[in-house]
Amino acid sequence: MDDQIDRREFLKLASIGGVVFVSTLSNQHSAQAFSPKKDFFFVQLSDTHWGFDGKKVNPDAKGTLPKAIKELQGLEQKPEFIVFTGDLTQISDDASVRKQRMKEFKDIVSELSSFKVLFMPGEHDASLDNGEMYKEFFGATHYTWDHKGVHFIVIDNVSDPGGIIGKTQLQWLEDDLKLQKPDANIVVFTHRPLFDLYPQWDWTTKDGDAAIKLLMPFKNVTVFYGHIHQEHHHFTGHIAHHSAKSLMLPMPPAGSVPKREPILWVANEPYKGLGFREVKSLTKNRTFTIEEFGINAGTT
Amino acid sequence: MKIHKWILALALSINAIAVKADNVISVTAKKYEFIPAEITVKAGVPVVLQFQTADRKHGVSIPGLHLRTDINPGQPAEIRFTPDQPGTYDFICDVFCGSGHEGMTGKLIVTK
Numbered sequence: 484m485d486d487q488i489d490r491r492e493f494l495k496l497a498s499i500g501g502v503v504f505v506s507t508l509s510n511q512h513s514a515q516a517f518s519p520k521k522d523f524f525f526v527q528l529s530d531t532h533w534g535f536d537g538k539k540v541n542p543d544a545k546g547t548l549p550k551a552i553k554e555l556q557g558l559e560q561k562p563e564f565i566v567f568t569g570d571l572t573q574i575s576d577d578a579s580v581r582k583q584r585m586k587e588f589k590d591i592v593s594e595l596s597s598f599k600v601l602f603m604p605g606e607h608d609a610s611l612d613n614g615e616m617y618k619e620f621f622g623a624t625h626y627t628w629d630h631k632g633v634h635f636i637v638i639d640n641v642s643d644p645g646g647i648i649g650k651t652q653l654q655w656l657e658d659d660l661k662l663q664k665p666d667a668n669i670v671v672f673t674h675r676p677l678f679d680l681y682p683q684w685d686w687t688t689k690d691g692d693a694a695i696k697l698l699m700p701f702k703n704v705t706v707f708y709g710h711i712h713q714e715h716h717h718f719t720g721h722i723a724h725h726s727a728k729s730l731m732l733p734m735p736p737a738g739s740v741p742k743r744e745p746i747l748w749v750a751n752e753p754y755k756g757l758g759f760r761e762v763k764s765l766t767k768n769r770t771f772t773i774e775e776f777g778i779n780a781g782t783t
Numbered sequence: 784m785k786i787h788k789w790i791l792a793l794a795l796s797i798n799a800i801a802v803k804a805d806n807v808i809s810v811t812a813k814k815y816e817f818i819p820a821e822i823t824v825k826a827g828v829p830v831v832l833q834f835q836t837a838d839r840k841h842g843v844s845i846p847g848l849h850l851r852t853d854i855n856p857g858q859p860a861e862i863r864f865t866p867d868q869p870g871t872y873d874f875i876c877d878v879f880c881g882s883g884h885e886g887m888t889g890k891l892i893v894t895k
């Protein structure tokens with residue numbers, strides 16, 4: 484009990500719908516009790532943009548991802564999986580550079596080999612060759628799996644350079660959802676927002692509404708995505724959409740500045756706006772707790 | 784021969800007048816810019832934005848007006864519309880085209 488109160492002093496809690504947001508004021512990881520049989524947690528990392536070069540934006544471009552990986556290796560409780568929601572690498576017009584970046588990224592994340600690690604592409608990884616090179620390194624760009632009562636679906640909205648899911652994949656999604664009960668617990672991972680967050684900055688998926696329509700009949704649907712390089716929480720009907728921070732370059736809120744450009748590094752607040760998140764799945768009451776973590780500058 | 788040339792010149796100038804009446808604005812898309820990147824049109828006057836690409840496939844989207852088209856090599860693409868509300872509308876390339884894609888943007892200014 485006392486411990487609970489202590490925790491509250493460290494954590495800011497906010498609740499919307501079935502999701503509890505926890506933003507840590509310290510870098511301590513909370514130890515919320517849950518029943519390990521049914522409940523679990525996973526980690527979402529996003530937009531690592533390996534190969535990005537811009538000292539004014541991130542002078543530690545080569546160190547940020549390794550620092551996050553170190554943090555994950557040091558976790559007392561092991562996440563049941565770690566998911567990277569796209570833009571693993573920074574685009575290059577030179578295919579051999581792209582290949583090199585994918586290779587390096589894969590080597591770095593091999594440090595996480597004691598975890599189950601899942602990937603999906605972002606437009607930087609897949610949009611120049613319809614995902615061909617990505618697939619050579621990381622496998623399928625859309626897939627599903629089930630874990631402790633949750634049905635996970637990865638949707639690819641980047642391999643088509645038009646930023647769409649496409650008819651074939653939408654049919655695949657429809658067929659997959661036919662096998663689910665109306666009260667199934669469904670989690671979608673994807674790179675771009677499925678809804679029109681801010682199309683002026685390409686923060687949308689042109690046929691995302693078709694996917695949302697297919698998901699709408701299900702009572703418990705949560706979407707985790709990346710692409711916009713910041714936390715954002717939105718509902719389309721009862722479906723929650725949560726975007727994650729980047730591990731390379733933070734972006735400003737939609738439309739807050741005239742041009743879509745990364746936020747510059749602040750020397751006395753290093754790694755500000757960068758980070759990753761833990762998501763706890765409390766399956767029985769069908770809630771998710773999102774806890775955001777920054778990058779600890781001291782990690783070496 | 785002379786007459787023929789004269790007719791041709793007349794035909795060309797009529798054509799030019801017709802184009803002007805139609806208010807066609809030609810825009811070139813190339814890695815990684817639109818030329819011109821700023822287009823000014825008048826509210827209430829029908830306009831044709833004619834896009835061609837100088838290199839690969841691009842797209843143009845004006846989200847604030849719900850208008851878009853692909854721009855394929857060798858196939859000029861058109862957006863015909865009559866601007867209604869004065870204001871500034873961002874447009875972007877919405878077909879991923881390479882390392883500078885995210886900076887390939889422009890502004891459509893609708894004046895009164």
Ligand SMILES: [Cu+2]
Nearest residue numbers: 570605606710
């Ligand atoms: Cu992206």
Ligand SMILES: [Fe+2]
Nearest residue numbers: 530570605710
């Ligand atoms: Fe990104």
